[in-house]
Amino acid sequence: MDKLYFGPAGIPNSAEKRDLLNGLKTVKNLGLDAMELEFVYGVRYNPRVLPLVKEFAQKNNIVLTAHAPYYINLAAKEKEKIEKSIKYILDTARVLNELNGYSIVFHPGYYMKRDPKEVYKIVKENLAKVLEMANQEGIKVWIRPETMDLPSRFGSLEETFELARELGTLPCIDFAHLRYRYKNNKPEFFRQVLEKYEEYFGKEGLKNMHIHMSGINLDPRASHKNLKESDMPWQEILDLLKEFNAKGVVISESPNLEEDAIMMKKYYG
Ligand SMILES: [Zn+2]
Incomplete structure (x- = not known):
């Protein structure tokens, strides 16, 4: 990627018509240059609109990413659920590939009280299948497990990075999730995250990032909040991304979606 692109997780709140194409037009009018397609409740879309979305994104240099369904669990105990999870990821990747998009993310799964090492093996085995099938189909988009x-x-952090490296893909870094999981919002912590990322994936990895940003509530639900209402050191994180010469996509998952995307893009410059 040639720079950092910024955009909302889904159709902007301010878009009047709630469809992909109008969402994308709104993104452009707001001065943003990325949009994540939210298939979190299922890979549903109007197939007729896809060619128009693809053309509009291409013409306006807007990078498209996608979020796979929440129901995915690559470490499910039932074979059926694993097969469905594989299909959800592939379906998401297929749509985004058709749109000539960049990268999709998914939530890998749950421990369900098992040893994390055991779960790692199961997730790895099943993600390997996904990547193999995607490769056979000629799918070019990144398929990334999210922190x-x-x-x-x-x-x-370790599981996601190790998994991605072992399978030759890249992770999606969700800074809010990391802030929550490690109970740390010090800029030094986020510097260590990027140092580790560089250690695992090198300069090439830094040129191909997929980042999620938002504030986060420290309650059991870990719900997202707007950056300014949170304790996320978002300016320092953007400074770090600049320092590390990171390129790729920064997606705002704040409730205000495009507002934080615009705020970050303006600050980043
Ligand atoms: Zn996510």
Whole structure:
């Protein structure tokens, strides 16, 4: 990627017509240059609008990413649930690939009281299948496990990075999730995250980042909040991204979506 692109997680709140194409037009009018397609409640879309979305994104140099369904659990105990999880990820990747998009993210799964090492093996085995099938289909978009918030969820920093490296993909860094999981909002902590990322994925990895940003509530639900109402050192994090020469996409998952995306883009310059 040639720079950092900024955009909302989903159709902007201010978009009057709630469809992908109008969402994208709103993104452009707001001066943003990325949008994440939210398939979190299912991979549903109007197939007729896809060519128009693709054309509009291409023409206006807007980077498209996508978020796979929340129901995914690559470490499920039932074979059926694993197969469905694999399908959800592939379906998300297929749509984004058709749009000539950049990168998709998914939540890997749950420990369900098992040994994290055991769960790691299961997730790895199943993600390997996903990547193999995507490769066979000629899917070009990144397929990334995301760093997760709750301790019951697979997706610590180490697990996510190790998994991605072992399978030759890249992780999605969700800074709010990390702030929650490690109970740390010091800029020094986020510097260590980026140092580790560079150690694992090198300068190439830094050129191809997929980042989620928002504030986060420190309650058991870990719900997102707007950056200014949170304790996220978002300016320092953006300074760090500049210092590390990070390129790729920063997606705002704050409730105000585009407002924080605009605020970050303006600050970043
Ligand atoms: Zn997510």
